[in-house]
Amino acid sequence: MKLLEYEAKRVFAEYGIPVPNGVVIRAPEEVAAHLPDLGDGLVLKAQVDVGGRGKAGGVLMADRTTAAGTARELFSREIKGIPVREILAEERLPIEHEYYVSIAIDRSSRQPVVLFADAGGVEIENMASADESAVRRVIVSPLLKDIPPFLMRELLGGAPKELAPVINNLYHVFQGKDAMLAEINPLVTTARGVYAADAKLIVDDNALARQGVTVNRDLSEREREAEKHGFSYVELDGSIGVIGNGAGLTMSTLDLIEFYHGRAANFLDVGGGAEQERVMHAVKLVASMPGVNVIVVNLLGGITRCDEVAKGIIAAGVAPTIIVRMAGTNEEEGQRLLAECGYRMLESMDAAVKAAMEVSE
Amino acid sequence: MIYGDKNLGVIVQNITGRQGTFHTELMNAYAHEVGGRGVVAGVAPGKAGREVHGVPVYNTVKDALAEHDATASVVFVPAGAAGDAVMEAAHAGIELAVVITEHIPVHDAMKAIAYAKLHDCTVIGPNCPGLLSPGECKLGIMPAHLATRGEVGVVSRSGTLTYEVVDELTRAGIGQSTVVGIGGDPVIGQTFVDALARFEDDPQTKAVVVIGEVGGNLEEEGVRSTDLPVVTYIAGVSAPPEKRMGHAGAIIEGGEGDARSKVRRLRGLDIPVASRPSEIPGLIREVL
Numbered sequence: 001m002k003l004l005e006y007e008a009k010r011v012f013a014e015y016g017i018p019v020p021n022g023v024v025i026r027a028p029e030e031v032a033a034h035l036p037d038l039g040d041g042l043v044l045k046a047q048v049d050v051g052g053r054g055k056a057g058g059v060l061m062a063d064r065t066t067a068a069g070t071a072r073e074l075f076s077r078e079i080k081g082i083p084v085r086e087i088l089a090e091e092r093l094p095i096e097h098e099y100y101v102s103i104a105i106d107r108s109s110r111q112p113v114v115l116f117a118d119a120g121g122v123e124i125e126n127m128a129s130a131d132e133s134a135v136r137r138v139i140v141s142p143l144l145k146d147i148p149p150f151l152m153r154e155l156l157g158g159a160p161k162e163l164a165p166v167i168n169n170l171y172h173v174f175q176g177k178d179a180m181l182a183e184i185n186p187l188v189t190t191a192r193g194v195y196a197a198d199a200k201l202i203v204d205d206n207a208l209a210r211q212g213v214t215v216n217r218d219l220s221e222r223e224r225e226a227e228k229h230g231f232s233y234v235e236l237d238g239s240i241g242v243i244g245n246g247a248g249l250t251m252s253t254l255d256l257i258e259f260y261h262g263r264a265a266n267f268l269d270v271g272g273g274a275e276q277e278r279v280m281h282a283v284k285l286v287a288s289m290p291g292v293n294v295i296v297v298n299l300l301g302g303i304t305r306c307d308e309v310a311k312g313i314i315a316a317g318v319a320p321t322i323i324v325r326m327a328g329t330n331e332e333e334g335q336r337l338l339a340e341c342g343y344r345m346l347e348s349m350d351a352a353v354k355a356a357m358e359v360s361e
Numbered sequence: 362m363i364y365g366d367k368n369l370g371v372i373v374q375n376i377t378g379r380q381g382t383f384h385t386e387l388m389n390a391y392a393h394e395v396g397g398r399g400v401v402a403g404v405a406p407g408k409a410g411r412e413v414h415g416v417p418v419y420n421t422v423k424d425a426l427a428e429h430d431a432t433a434s435v436v437f438v439p440a441g442a443a444g445d446a447v448m449e450a451a452h453a454g455i456e457l458a459v460v461i462t463e464h465i466p467v468h469d470a471m472k473a474i475a476y477a478k479l480h481d482c483t484v485i486g487p488n489c490p491g492l493l494s495p496g497e498c499k500l501g502i503m504p505a506h507l508a509t510r511g512e513v514g515v516v517s518r519s520g521t522l523t524y525e526v527v528d529e530l531t532r533a534g535i536g537q538s539t540v541v542g543i544g545g546d547p548v549i550g551q552t553f554v555d556a557l558a559r560f561e562d563d564p565q566t567k568a569v570v571v572i573g574e575v576g577g578n579l580e581e582e583g584v585r586s587t588d589l590p591v592v593t594y595i596a597g598v599s600a601p602p603e604k605r606m607g608h609a610g611a612i613i614e615g616g617e618g619d620a621r622s623k624v625r626r627l628r629g630l631d632i633p634v635a636s637r638p639s640e641i642p643g644l645i646r647e648v649l
Binding site for chain 1: 466468471474517524552578597600601607608610620639
């Protein structure tokens, strides 16, 4: 789950990373009361979860006299289609130099990777392609509590040593908050010291419970409903509903629909050992999506009982046509039950997807 | 075959849980069928002295290994404690840990895998179906009846999609040496590179099917590392960016790891890429 900038900055501050003085406002008038703390120059930053926020008009400069008006202007905007409900109003830092630092997970070495660049403020992807030597990269053992000094020296190169404790604290954030990504871009030096001028933090969805997060905001309401039943679910924009077991097989079913020039409405993985009740909930959930007129059910596994799946489909009793492909225990019984109620069961996923395409057209 | 043969002694961690109990029975049914040793002991803290389908239960891995000759463990421990279970196994001298558990926090997985490496313990998974070498051994939850012994290795990030491909191969008369699911998480112990290196050292294996999906670039890394003939399939060409497609690791992030560019790069290396699972047997025939 992605944290908003001000949430990430609160976490950073807890871990001893200096952040600019700032306040979150939800209406333009609120800024006035905080002006004495924020100095003469202000930065107003829309708290929306989009990349390239600055370019999209989500960050505005102001001073004491223009703060309220500028805030009003920012509240009236949509940033890449997202309305602005919260603004982080911050003091404008007297920046001397901007750097980039991030910590992420390197899948290849299975360890944390720290990236550092002598130029900050721009998107790292652009920086990396423009000049590969501009970005330095070190791998840190996940068994260590700190970035060892020799790796820190390699990372910083000629950059000021005063950045080191901030980067090490960011590594503590990364470990302590179960982060998939912890990023400061830009990390700035000023006459008063080092500051995280921006903050990005993505928490591992599998660690939300122990991080005390109860609601994953990255999910839509229907996606959360699906999560309650133990499904993995993603909404797409086509008209053919999909239910499968296993992420790979379900993805492959979506791809097959595209292969035959159709469009899937969703991804739904019911998980292992699906029983009547779970199948019924899955079918109802997919059938509730607007525009779905056919659903492909593609289940494969040694322990999936086809009679249970058939009963779940029948119990759901939904309007869209359902095409079933399943293999597993009690295949004949499942087929018999479905046939009695007029459902079609096909032998291969290719055949099932083709049949769904015909109905959809 | 790779990772072990019928002489492999196996323990199951959290053998008293629903999945652990169920799959211990299936693993031992398979071992019985092929004349292998199978699961010789189980572990469940506080439950020493019990038996699960005739398999004795111990409180710790250390206790189990004191009484039984085993070098592999299949881990069914719940997500919050699974990282610890892997470290316990490695510390006690287990050489191969197969982690079935899904939803392990990624930081726990990184630590457990790094710790296991210090103890020369190979980790497969987490979030994987395990491995099956037809006629030799089965560690994990793969349905054995779909597979048949032969010369083609299968390595995959997925579970049921692997069964689909194994089913297609078997129906086409193409047997398998070992089928291994390396897991759908962003951080996994054995990657395509590791599994392919083992297949390369295995005299039985003549070609390998690599089944990948969106997220990361481990497929390309693996295929580049081997001299074996390889056929690939990448799931998720229709996956939208920034959405997690069921597996924690199946996500296109920052414009990286999408299936189409994976397919393009693999084809650029002259590697056959199947557009759908049913094309795989035909492509394998061409490289055998």
